[in-house]
Amino acid sequence: MRERPRTVRHSLLAVSAMLALLISAQLPQSSVVIGAQATVTSTPTDPPLRDATEPATSGSRTDTLIRQWASDAKATSQYSATDWNAKQATGEPDTETCGDNGTAWASSSAIGLDSLTVYFDQGVTPTQINIYQTYNPGAITSVELLPFDDSAAIKLPDSADPGTDCPGVFTLNLTLDDIKPITGVRINLDQTRTNGWNEIDAVELVGVPRNVMIVETATPTPDLRLLHQWASDAEATSQYGSPDWSAQQAVGEPDTETCDDNRTAWASALPQGQDSLTVYYERAVYPTQINIYQTFNPGAITSVKLLPADGSAAIPIPDSADPGTSCPGIFSLTVPLDDIKPINGVRITLDQTLTRSWNEIDAVELVGRPARQ
Numbered sequence: 238m239r240e241r242p243r244t245v246r247h248s249l250l251a252v253s254a255m256l257a258l259l260i261s262a263q264l265p266q267s268s269v270v271i272g273a274q275a276t277v278t279s280t281p282t283d284p285p286l287r288d289a290t291e292p293a294t295s296g297s298r299t300d301t302l303i304r305q306w307a308s309d310a311k312a313t314s315q316y317s318a319t320d321w322n323a324k325q326a327t328g329e330p331d332t333e334t335c336g337d338n339g340t341a342w343a344s345s346s347a348i349g350l351d352s353l354t355v356y357f358d359q360g361v362t363p364t365q366i367n368i369y370q371t372y373n374p375g376a377i378t379s380v381e382l383l384p385f386d387d388s389a390a391i392k393l394p395d396s397a398d399p400g401t402d403c404p405g406v407f408t409l410n411l412t413l414d415d416i417k418p419i420t421g422v423r424i425n426l427d428q429t430r431t432n433g434w435n436e437i438d439a440v441e442l443v444g445v446p447r448n449v450m451i452v453e454t455a456t457p458t459p460d461l462r463l464l465h466q467w468a469s470d471a472e473a474t475s476q477y478g479s480p481d482w483s484a485q486q487a488v489g490e491p492d493t494e495t496c497d498d499n500r501t502a503w504a505s506a507l508p509q510g511q512d513s514l515t516v517y518y519e520r521a522v523y524p525t526q527i528n529i530y531q532t533f534n535p536g537a538i539t540s541v542k543l544l545p546a547d548g549s550a551a552i553p554i555p556d557s558a559d560p561g562t563s564c565p566g567i568f569s570l571t572v573p574l575d576d577i578k579p580i581n582g583v584r585i586t587l588d589q590t591l592t593r594s595w596n597e598i599d600a601v602e603l604v605g606r607p608a609r610q
């Protein structure tokens with residue numbers, strides 16, 4: 238086990254919002270300007286942040302900028318599933334000090350090569366990205382923009398952090414020209430540069446709302462929001478009966494209310510069987526979360542795999558054994574994988590010699606960003 242000193246997280250929620258405001262008002266800023274043709278012009282002085290309501294010029298038109306904090310995040314690694322996880326970089330800043338705080342994302346290794354990807358609810362043509370750093374700034378080697386249409390990431394030239402104070406905001410200013418509307422930002426770090434965790438508390442995206450662009454280009458509106466789906470079909474290596482306890486009992490929304498040997502959940506043929514349950518979904522998504530509703534003897538799940546919609550090999554989710562879920566209870570897995578394919582199936586593998594009885598599954602929910610069809 239790794240050990241390092243940890244600071245105590247302050248829990249004065251009532252003042253945290255005010256502190257965040259103070260931080261945002263006081264943090265020194267470093268800045269890089271990216272030109273339309275991917276050229277860089279340096280800014281010797283720090284430009285003031287635009288107000289969200291301040292008009293921005295876009296060609297011959299005038300549009301309104303909006304400011305957003307990330308609504309979702311994932312990373313190539315995270316220090317734990319709760320504190321320091323990727324989700325700690327969502328929402329507005331909540332880390333007051335330069336220090337090793339659990340309210341900011343940290344990778345698993347202090348000297349890791351990692352990336353943090355953050356997502357935003359509203360697609361925008363970006364004008365500015367603000368990366369709030371609260372421990373060891375200096376490891377960011379590049380920043381990429383993720384277009385709303387899932388096309389290739391756009392790497393910003395010379396987007397390495399030139400040196401930001403701690404705590405501090407690394408600001409990238411972007412021109413509007415020739416940049417697609419985006420819904421995500423990927424931050425790449427090489428922490429051998431800092432020889433310590435470069436922790437990120439929050440990421441703000443400023444830009445022109447995408448619906449403004451839609452009017453201009455008349456392209457269809459893709460669903461940018463996360464889609465929640467229940468399984469539409471299921472199969473298993475064995476089942477206790479049919480229709481009771483069959484694989485089909487894991488289809489649809491949960492319908493089993495108690496922790497018991499209920500026939501409205503899937504059960505394998507043998508109580509100590511080594512089995513797998515595979516569930517399928519109507520729409521392929523880039524997965525962010527899987528929720529497995531268990532209603533009898535949780536604890537037998539040894540791994541969970543993702544099934545790509547293109548039929549290619551199943552992708553195991555690292556560390557996806559059930560660490561112990563209450564009964565009834567939901568084993569919830571955040572999908573930490575980057576650059577993953579769209580999936581339309583989930584395979585749950587169980588070793589019921591661990592529970593010595595049926596580990597029954599009532600329903601499986603898949604959450605993700607819809608893939609284009």
Ligand SMILES: [Ca+2]
Nearest residue numbers: 325331340438
């Ligand atoms: Ca945070």
Ligand SMILES: [Ca+2]
Nearest residue numbers: 486492501599
């Ligand atoms: Ca069910």
